[in-house]
Amino acid sequence: MKYYLIAGEPSGDLHGANLIEGLKKADPAAEFRFWGGDRMAAAGGAENLRKHYRETSFFGIVQVLKNLRTIRRQMRECQEDVAAWRPDVLVAVDYPGFNMKMARWAKEHGIRVFYYIAPKVWAWREWRVKAIREYVDRLFVIFPFERDYFPRHGIRPVFEGNPLVDAIEARRPSLPSPAEFRRKHALDDRPIVALVAGSRRGEIRDNLPLMVRLAGRFPEYQFVVTGVPWLERALYDRYLAGSGIRCVCDQTYETIAAAEAAVVTSGTATLETALLGTPEVVVYRTLWFQVKLQPYVLKVPWVSLVNLNLGREAVAEIIQSDLSIERAERELRAILPGGSGRARMLADLAELRAVIGGPGASERFARRMVGELRDDTKQ
Structure with missing residues (x-):
């Protein structure tokens, strides 16, 4: 199957790389294309890195406003690349300012959306819950307390531990x-x-x-x-x-x-x-x-x-x-x-x-993702 991953900062690059390694084990025929960084390039092939997070990371309102034209252009580039590659699933890795918009676009274009490492809607911007419910096919969460939070908002998340444990x-x-x-x-x-x-x-x-x-x-x-x-x-x-x-x-x-x-x-x-x-x-x-x-x-x-x-x-x-x-x-x-x-x-x-939870979360998440996709193809 074909996996298009989007990560926009160093932590997302780390977790995206570990997820790619897990996906390769769960799906030996996996193909990858991604926005990320050096770690994802090492795991999924440097030739499959379409945009490095050094070009896409804008923190704070001032930086976002100053670079609004660049961000919009990058969004169009990403959408065009995803459409041309036609993945089986778009895997959004954290990075909610960009990824929530990509999730909506992908859903509207018939592309399945997995969100890995949920936006911190339990802390702020809770209005994003509605968008997650509408545009994300499966939400993968990494904090135990999120297992109770999201069902209260009509979302059944998947929890398999925290990939930070793997990194450490x-x-x-x-x-x-x-x-x-x-x-x-x-x-x-x-x-x-x-x-x-x-x-x-x-x-x-x-x-x-x-x-x-x-x-x-x-x-x-x-x-x-x-x-x-x-x-x-x-x-x-x-x-x-x-x-x-x-x-x-x-x-x-x-x-x-x-x-x-x-x-x-x-x-x-x-x-x-x-x-x-x-x-x-x-x-x-x-x-x-x-x-x-x-x-x-x-x-x-x-x-x-x-x-x-x-x-x-x-x-x-x-x-x-x-x-x-x-x-x-x-x-x-x-x-x-x-x-x-x-x-x-x-x-x-x-x-x-x-x-x-113990180590191995990245591989457990990967197996769940592959299982979900294979179940879909059988239907």
Whole structure:
């Protein structure tokens, strides 16, 4: 069968690549064409990559508005390519701003639509539920709590675990010990605290200065920033100058695994940190009016995926316009070795790993997709 996948950012590229590997096992005759990145190209063939996410990633309202003409042109290009290739199924991988429009177009043109990694409609933009119900043939979800959410809105989702577990378990055997990590990066002997400040310019700008101030209160620890390769080093150096804090690029899992604790911005990184077993504090600085509007805009009581999946506040969330350095210090001390909350958090993280499910999710999702398509051809 022919699978056309669309992913528009690094995380989608990773999960899309793992899904392609699973589809190849479940359907040895599978053919692929996709929008994605280097990982999907490695899994599905570089000749099948039609557009790299570096050309399609526009974050924030300002960037979207500035590039509206480009986005519309890319949408037309994608539609023309899908129509010419005539796949058995369009697999939308996250990336809802683009993929929900593609799902509607595909449905209107008689192409079956699978949505892999559902839009976070349970947090905001709940009006998208209606579009999912109308234009998506099968929704594949990766968080346990989504199994209860979507049926309440007339959608029967498929849950087979979380592909992040696959990504982490694939890397776990090669992760260095804390001592090896320190030697490799010429760090001193002090224990490490990881600073995961985000993957976008705005997140770095808003969160890293607080993290630098926080590090100054813990001279007995060395703080290491997890840099991402698609942002220039100068962006980090601007905020780290004179602090003594190191930035290690493209070593996020290695840094978190070597750390005694982490300070993490909200997003997927909160779940990755938890699955690696590292205690964390979640911080996120936003505009004052967004903090005031949060109870009215967000449909969920927490922002971190750890708390959402456990159904309680297991990790502290400090979401403020003027972040309290005192509270951040108090919460971090509590989860460092010897802290009053460390044992409880380690137990919570172990529970989370059980709730999320074991490795092999990508292959299980792939088998379900192939099974659905084969059942359709028999009808």
